[in-house]
Structure formats: C-alpha cells, structure tokens
Amino acid sequence: MSGHFGDLSPKQSAALLKLRECVADVKDQFEEDDDYYYLRWLRARNFDVEKTEKQLRDHIVAMDTWKFSTVLDWEAPLVIQKYLTGRLHGYTREGQPVFWERVGRLDLRGVVRAATRDDTVRYRVRQGLEMMQGMKAQTEKLGRRIDTCVVIYDMEGLSIQKHFAPKGIQYVVEMVKVFEANFPEILEAVYIVNVPSIFDLAYNIVKPFLNEVTRKKVMPIPGAPEVCYERLRELIEPSILPACYGGSFVPEDGDISCDSLLVGSALVPRSMYLKASKVPVSEESQTVTVSRRSTSQVEIEVTTAGAKLWWGFASEGNDIAFSVLHKPSEHAGVKQHAGQMEEIVPSRRVDSHVNFEEGSVVCKKAGIYVVRFDNTYSWTKAKVVHYLVRVEEPGDKEPVSPTASQDAVAATASREAAAAAATVADV
Structure with missing residues (x-):
C-alpha cells in the first residue's frame, strides 16, 4: 500500500492511530491536525511511530527557533x-x-x-x-x-x-x-x-x-x-x-x-560581506574560552516545571555551535557527553560573532539544563564566548535584551575566572 490517505494497510492504519495518541498532548501546536498531515510524517519515517513522534516533537522546537508563525x-x-x-x-x-x-x-x-x-x-x-x-x-x-x-x-x-x-x-x-x-x-x-x-x-x-x-x-x-x-x-x-x-x-x-x-x-x-564585530552584552555576563576541537557546558538547575530558561551570548571573531540539553538533578556536576543527555534545543552553528544571539525555552520538567557551546568542528581556533543564562519562574517578566549595554564586552574580561568556575568542560 502507498501509505497515502485512502490507501493504507492494516499495519499503516494502526501506526496512524498510535501516532495520534502519542502526540495528542501537543497536537494544537502543529500546522494541521488531520490524517493527511500525520501520514506525511509517517511516510518519511517508513511508518516507524517512535521515530515519527520524535521528528514531530523536534519540529515543534524548530517552529519556535525559525519563527514559523511570523x-x-x-x-x-x-x-x-x-x-x-x-x-x-x-x-x-x-x-x-x-x-x-x-x-x-x-x-x-x-x-x-x-x-x-x-x-x-x-x-x-x-x-x-x-x-x-x-x-x-x-x-x-x-x-x-x-x-x-x-x-x-x-x-x-x-x-x-x-x-x-x-x-x-x-x-x-x-x-x-x-x-x-x-x-x-x-x-x-x-x-x-x-x-x-x-x-x-x-x-x-x-x-x-x-x-x-x-x-x-x-x-x-x-x-x-x-x-x-x-x-x-x-x-x-x-x-x-x-x-x-x-x-x-x-x-x-x-x-x-x-x-x-x-x-x-x-x-x-x-x-x-559581513564583518566580525564584538557584540556588546550585559555587564552581568560570564565568559568562557572554548578550545579548538572541544566543548564547554553551563549547568543550570530548574526546580519548577513550566519555568522558562533564557539565554543570550556573543562570540568573538567566529561562530560557535549551541544547544540545550537536560539531565536528572542527581547528575548535577557529572560530566556527560551530549548523547547521554536529552536534547531540548538541537545543536546548530550560530553567527554570534556578528549578532547577539538570544532565545528561550519552557522547561517542561525540573532537573539540570545544560547550555552547551560546541567548537569541535574547528581544528585551529579557540572561541571566546560571553554569555548570560537566566531561569524565569512562571509569571516573571521577560528579561531586557543585554544588547542595550554598550561597554559590557570590555567589562567581561575581568570575570573570566568566575566564569570558569560555573562552566563544566565536556570531554
């Protein structure tokens, strides 16, 4: 059977029903909510319900990242x-x-x-x-x-x-x-x-x-x-x-x-052509140097489900890859590879040396959230990253963009030692 609407095998029909059950909690966030829509995603993953559910949930993150609504x-x-x-x-x-x-x-x-x-x-x-x-x-x-x-x-x-x-x-x-x-x-x-x-x-x-x-x-x-x-x-x-x-x-x-x-x-x-520039950040920012072929992690404890994790960062001279991961509270301070943790925001390279990068995600569960800066793709250059991370409890006001501060990049240099204490180097 083709897997298209009206041409489904019993196994494909069962997969469609199962997928609808699996994503029922987030169906209001999708562009459509009909069988045609879900069958597209199922065909792309050969009717593997588990893989299709993951792709759909990743799609929700992407819709926010790339501003599908606007x-x-x-x-x-x-x-x-x-x-x-x-x-x-x-x-x-x-x-x-x-x-x-x-x-x-x-x-x-x-x-x-x-x-x-x-x-x-x-x-x-x-x-x-x-x-x-x-x-x-x-x-x-x-x-x-x-x-x-x-x-x-x-x-x-x-x-x-x-x-x-x-x-x-x-x-x-x-x-x-x-x-x-x-x-x-x-x-x-x-x-x-x-x-x-x-x-x-x-x-x-x-x-x-x-x-x-x-x-x-x-x-x-x-x-x-x-x-x-x-x-x-x-x-x-x-x-x-x-x-x-x-x-x-x-x-x-x-x-x-x-x-x-x-x-x-x-x-x-x-x-x-774009020219690399030092993008001003807040005086509250911390600084980390991410060596070539390596990564650095910043751990943030979130105690309340529904809280919002907000981040902002700028890098000097070159881009950096960025992601957000989650692990249980009992693993706080334990060095783990990205593959050992739950991916919340997929890794992507960001031109943060040109524009200040900021974003947020609602934390659906408590635990340790890991902001990860990845420089493993660079064979020759270390990256200096100035960053802020905040947890906003439900009802808190949105933070003011740190780009309003005009002299913060220079001010961050004196805080590198303090930033190192808050940064866990990935292995």
Whole structure:
C-alpha cells in the first residue's frame, strides 16, 4: 500500500492511530491536525511511530527557533532577497506548485559571506511554507487534494570555485537537513536540468542527508537543453513554462531570460560581506574560552516545571555551535557527553560573532539544563564566548535584551575566572 490517505494497510492504519495518541498532548501546536498531515510524517519515517513522534516533537522546537508563525511577514535582508535564488512559479499539469532554483547561478561563496546562517535558514523555511501555501491554494482551486510540489534545479554554471568552498558546502547541508526535518514528503519530484559533468560530485555531498524516499524522487534529465525543455513541456503547460526553459511565458518586463522572475546570475559585492564585530552584552555576563576541537557546558538547575530558561551570548571573531540539553538533578556536576543527555534545543552553528544571539525555552520538567557551546568542528581556533543564562519562574517578566549595554564586552574580561568556575568542560 502507498501509505497515502485512502490507501493504507492494516499495519499503516494502526501506526496512524498510535501516532495520534502519542502526540495528542501537543497536537494544537502543529500546522494541521488531520490524517493527511500525520501520514506525511509517517511516510518519511517508513511508518516507524517512535521515530515519527520524535521528528514531530523536534519540529515543534524548530517552529519556535525559525519563527514559523511570523516568518512569512519577515522582511529578509537585501542580500538574500537579491542574490539567494529559489522562487515559486506556475503549476504542473497535475496541479502541483513548481519551485525553481537556479543553483548554478547562485553565488554561494558570496551569499554565505554576506548573510548570517540564521537568516539564510529562515529564508529557506519561508520558501517551504510558501510551497505549503501554494499546495493549499491549489487544493481549494481544483477541489481535490494537492499535497506535493515539484522542484526544478537548474545546474547551469555549477563550478567548484563558486559552490564547493567549505562554508558553501556547510550551507547546503544545513538547508537540506532543515528541509528534510520540517517539510517531509511534500516533494512529488526533483528534476535536475542542464546537468554538468561535476553534478555527481555535488550530489554525493548532499545524498547522505536525504532520506531514502527523497533520493528516489531526484531525477536528472541528461542531454542537451532542448531535451530538458521537451521534458519540462510535458510536465508544465507551455503558457506557464518560462520562455528561458522552452515555454512561452514572459514576465511583464519582457525579459525572456526571466531573471526578474527566477533571479539571475550575479556576484554578491564584497562591500556586502559581513564583518566580525564584538557584540556588546550585559555587564552581568560570564565568559568562557572554548578550545579548538572541544566543548564547554553551563549547568543550570530548574526546580519548577513550566519555568522558562533564557539565554543570550556573543562570540568573538567566529561562530560557535549551541544547544540545550537536560539531565536528572542527581547528575548535577557529572560530566556527560551530549548523547547521554536529552536534547531540548538541537545543536546548530550560530553567527554570534556578528549578532547577539538570544532565545528561550519552557522547561517542561525540573532537573539540570545544560547550555552547551560546541567548537569541535574547528581544528585551529579557540572561541571566546560571553554569555548570560537566566531561569524565569512562571509569571516573571521577560528579561531586557543585554544588547542595550554598550561597554559590557570590555567589562567581561575581568570575570573570566568566575566564569570558569560555573562552566563544566565536556570531554
């Protein structure tokens, strides 16, 4: 059986019922609460209820991290709007929205130097939500369920120089991970056009991060451009298909290259590159130096379920990976690896050397919460991190952002010794 609504085996039906029971306590936090929604997540995990429940609960954390509720109204930085490719345009003959991505024209090296990691991820999340909106609009328009979309990746211009720098590869891998984790089973197919000789090299980097179901949907269309375009005309009505891909659709500006529609090829000016800066933090902050290839942990005891754990931090010179973990109170002061503790906020690298990073999470249970700074990916550079951590009991006021203090970075240096006492080095 396909695992789609109306085509379930007895085992799949039982898994659906079980999943609904397992997530009943958080169902109000999901975007939807119907069988179509839960079946998407189950298919992505081969109807393994335990794995699907974990993914859904992780999704709730991600929705808060990436501001799903407001990201569609968020105004992205100019560099992302102008230089980050990827746009929705048109529909297939079957009614699925089509997302176009001119990967080969993307100045990946420039984008990762001119935009923060968080902003680029947030923009991709917004694009995922726009796909979901497009599917919903088509469902209403056609009077039948449309719950997938088609992605077309144009690889013309793909090069080692522009796309294979370490930071660029990290960017691509992170985008894939975020999309796989939060938008499962919305892809009908992924078509690759203008396939270059180095495509296999690029795909082999991404492939390990795709689940087996998604891998089967990736379909390179080899051959000359006209061969690709003929296949696209079979997929999409010529009147909708952009002229630059063999169709007859031309934007209002008359540009048959459709650069205004799908974003053209342009290098990000070096003047837009981000510059590392010391971001001011509060005079209450502590400081820790995280050695290369190592991590540091800050333990906070939370005695009341429902309390809010708040954090804020800035790093000097380079980014740092950050996560929040939980362990029982009886393990206070005991050094443990991340894998031995419960993950509350998944680890991610943060451009805290550019912008002050702050956030919070509601503590669903008492115990020891561990704020973890991870520098294991750096082979050469130690990272200096200035941080604050607070526990707000239910009813407490939100803390004032420490970015209001203008001289705190200098003031933190004298407190390094005290910070070390509050920091447990991970092994």
